[in-house]
Amino acid sequence: MPALSTSMRAFLLSSLLFCSSFACAQQLAQPPIVLHAARLLEVETGKILTPGEVLVEGERIRAVGSSVEHPSDAKVIDLGDTTLLPGMIDAHVHLFLHPGAEDLQTVIESVPTRVILAEQAAKADLLAGFTAERDMGTEGTGSADTAIRNAINRGIIPGPRLRISGNAIDILGGHEDANSFNPAQHVLSNADYANSSEQIVEVMREQHKEGSDFAKLYETGPDRMVEGVLHTPYQYTAEQLKAAVEEAHRLGGSVAVHAMGEPGTLYAAQAGVASIDHATQLSDETMRIMREKGIFAVPTFAIMEYFAHHRESQDQAAAEAAFLDYKVREFKRQITAGVPFAVGSDVGPFPHGTQARELELMVEYGMKPLAVLQADMINGAKLLGWAGQIGELKPGYYADVIAVKGNPLDDIKAVEKVRFVMKNGTVAKQE
16 A cells, blocks of 8 residues: 555544544434433423424434434434423523632633633533523633633534623723732733723724624622612713623624613613623613513522522621522512513532522522523523524424423422433433
């Protein structure tokens, strides 16, 4: 056999490396898959099919029903006494954070270290049944989330499909600035500075150049409770936020804001942001605008519950518990007012892969299980810009499918009992 030329060896090696990826493997012919389970939830209607089946061809769903076609070459996966659901969506995650002192992580840990940890976090979230997520700021690692998203898309590493923001955007001395450190050391902010409309647009353009899908702005903070009522200063005016929204739309993206309370939440609603994250305190006027414009509130109960149980002192824990009680009361007002919700946990400061707790808390604090699942899956898909592609089990949608033990309409805690995960037509987990 004649020796291969150097160029041919290079071509074959590059082809082998490329085709070793998960993405390439998906492009290769593979037999269809039939998923069979005791139940299947139609999220839009709340109807339970018994049994439930999904026919998957390639990366898409071809058919859904109590009984679907079984092609002769199909692989049948019997998932037993489980319920088939669309993959869950977490609209507020921090892949680059982990439990511990958040401000010290961003100072002590190198960017390469944090990228490795983010890869592990993405895998943990996927295996917990979250097949799509929105990463709400890398907390000082700039556009490193671009590499994580792209590596997932290319099949190099496992993880959810992602929308990413890069660093969040903040004012000088704002919520994520290094305010508690020795000023003489010039410790960098965990966010990108922007102190005017012009600077906001300039930063957004730089972030977009580096791969961001949307922009996250800090709109309120620091927070304090005064005689049982939340007080939190705003950071940007409604006009400044509107400039951000207009620029995001020009770029084909959206704006999400960290906003705990008034008047920042009102300014965000007036500007037409896509979501108000945390959204603890919303005035009647703010809620009216949110209903009118379809702006999602993302409550993030799970992080607040975690902080209430994991503070350094009893006084800190008591303050967090009081804040959570206030938030729950306000949440009930928001439900009554008809505010649209999406589900986001703020996972990162608490362990990745455990954030299904967020859905349980939203039920515990007043929503019906089906309403929470619809907020998570249907509204989550809209918020992330994948409406009509994920969030439901329908023909033509991406095959992002999970199976949970039990029936989540009877007991929402079933979402913590994920026995099977498929993303994009490929099995990521099967117990």
